[in-house]
Amino acid sequence: MTGAASTASSPNNWKSVFGGDAWTRLPASDSDGAAGAPWFLHLFDSTQPDLDWNNAEVHAEFRDVLRFWLDKGVDGFRVDVAHGLVKADGLPDWDGSVSMVDGTADEPTDQPTDLAAPEDGSTGAGNSGPMFDQEGVHAIYREWHEVLDEYEGDRCLVAEAWVEPLSRLARYVRPDEMHQAFNFSFLTTGWLAAPLRTVITASLNASDAVGAPTTWVLSNHDVVRHPSRLGLAEPGLRPNGIKATEPQPDEELGLRRARAFTLLMLGLPGSSYLYQGEELGLPEHTQLDDAVREDPAFFRTQGEEAGRDGCRIPVPWEADAPGLGFGPSGRTWLPQPESYRRYAADAQRGVEGSTYEMYRSALATRKELDLGAGTLAWVDDYADSTEVLAFRNGDLVVLANIGTEPVVLPRGAEVVLASGVTFEDRSSDPQVRVPADTTVWVRV
Numbered sequence: 328m329t330g331a332a333s334t335a336s337s338p339n340n341w342k343s344v345f346g347g348d349a350w351t352r353l354p355a356s357d358s359d360g361a362a363g364a365p366w367f368l369h370l371f372d373s374t375q376p377d378l379d380w381n382n383a384e385v386h387a388e389f390r391d392v393l394r395f396w397l398d399k400g401v402d403g404f405r406v407d408v409a410h411g412l413v414k415a416d417g418l419p420d421w422d423g424s425v426s427m428v429d430g431t432a433d434e435p436t437d438q439p440t441d442l443a444a445p446e447d448g449s450t451g452a453g454n455s456g457p458m459f460d461q462e463g464v465h466a467i468y469r470e471w472h473e474v475l476d477e478y479e480g481d482r483c484l485v486a487e488a489w490v491e492p493l494s495r496l497a498r499y500v501r502p503d504e505m506h507q508a509f510n511f512s513f514l515t516t517g518w519l520a521a522p523l524r525t526v527i528t529a530s531l532n533a534s535d536a537v538g539a540p541t542t543w544v545l546s547n548h549d550v551v552r553h554p555s556r557l558g559l560a561e562p563g564l565r566p567n568g569i570k571a572t573e574p575q576p577d578e579e580l581g582l583r584r585a586r587a588f589t590l591l592m593l594g595l596p597g598s599s600y601l602y603q604g605e606e607l608g609l610p611e612h613t614q615l616d617d618a619v620r621e622d623p624a625f626f627r628t629q630g631e632e633a634g635r636d637g638c639r640i641p642v643p644w645e646a647d648a649p650g651l652g653f654g655p656s657g658r659t660w661l662p663q664p665e666s667y668r669r670y671a672a673d674a675q676r677g678v679e680g681s682t683y684e685m686y687r688s689a690l691a692t693r694k695e696l697d698l699g700a701g702t703l704a705w706v707d708d709y710a711d712s713t714e715v716l717a718f719r720n721g722d723l724v725v726l727a728n729i730g731t732e733p734v735v736l737p738r739g740a741e742v743v744l745a746s747g748v749t750f751e752d753r754s755s756d757p758q759v760r761v762p763a764d765t766t767v768w769v770r771v
Contacts, residue, residue, distance in 0.1 A: 328368040328379040337366055340420045344371050346627035370458055372623040380413050393474045403483030410488040413464045415457030423456050448529030452515040453491030460490050468504040493533035500539035507598055510542045517563025518584050520716045520729045541597035546605050552638045554585035555611035568633025569613040582608050583764045586746040587727055590766040593689045594725035596701040604642045607670045608682035611637040636661055646671035688744055696721055723768050733760040737771055744768040
């Protein structure tokens, strides 16, 4: 997308999500002076120009791209920044700031810590401004949907769209548009019972209104991994990366909460998305030297933001192999921390109680009981609790203890799966106690 060619300044005052100006001037040709050189828009890095979707040739090109890959048999497409294709007419100036990476604030974002929480589930994860969530994006996705319908079998469009409230996100998954959209309102909700209850309810209601499945996600390539986010002093903080000079997460606490949060998520009806390495419980690499960083967000903010390199470290496969088994040369594009050795896949596979085996068991049970296609009913006993989240999905009750004291299960409750160790009292008719920061799947 190019802007006014005859002005000495950029076409408007927009800033890049990665920091700095969102406009770059093309080099002047031999026939025109510097004043006549056009500008191009890039909401992200300058190597990622925004296209002009008012141009019919752009539409035709993308239909061809879709068919190229569909002809090769792909099952679908994840659309990056799906809410950012179309810009407001006239490209108006905007005094707001998009100083965040795909909605993740560069300053800690306050989360509600009591019963008060927005009924629509909003957490501050949505991008705003005249460059996001414009009405014209929906015509594009209806067009793409028609292309996928030309092919036999199930083909899927998934939106990476940082849009709030959830009722607006649901517009992307109406029957003739995309099939699923990542639920970043859920991802950005802290380990807090009342806000979680609100965002889960709002998510299901919004998706049900358009007949689409709800999605759930806790980590991806743009945010601090959830074992590290949840190990910060405040479980609702959302930093844009963590530097070695900044407060460090509590690794043990973060992993315990992450396992509990994961088991809560996998018990929900809808589609759950897992990010590579989370099945190992990988924490963020928070000790990266600035000299090895790759993220343009780090460079375009002159190092003010750590950026996303810490969640993109190569996965450890073998604890004692060069590069932790990531590749035959032993070289990795970002260095792996020493702590990753104990998280390696071969160090967890077949080990009872490991995070890897917890994921395997949860996914197998989820499939066996068809929890993804189930329904949610909140358990009345904990409907207003600020410390316990409990719901029924089919034959299972999913109970997460987000408080500080153990929760006692009803007599006869059968624990099917637990994110941590539970214990029983010593009575003749013992009851199971669920410790803090632990989730259980039970039959009652």
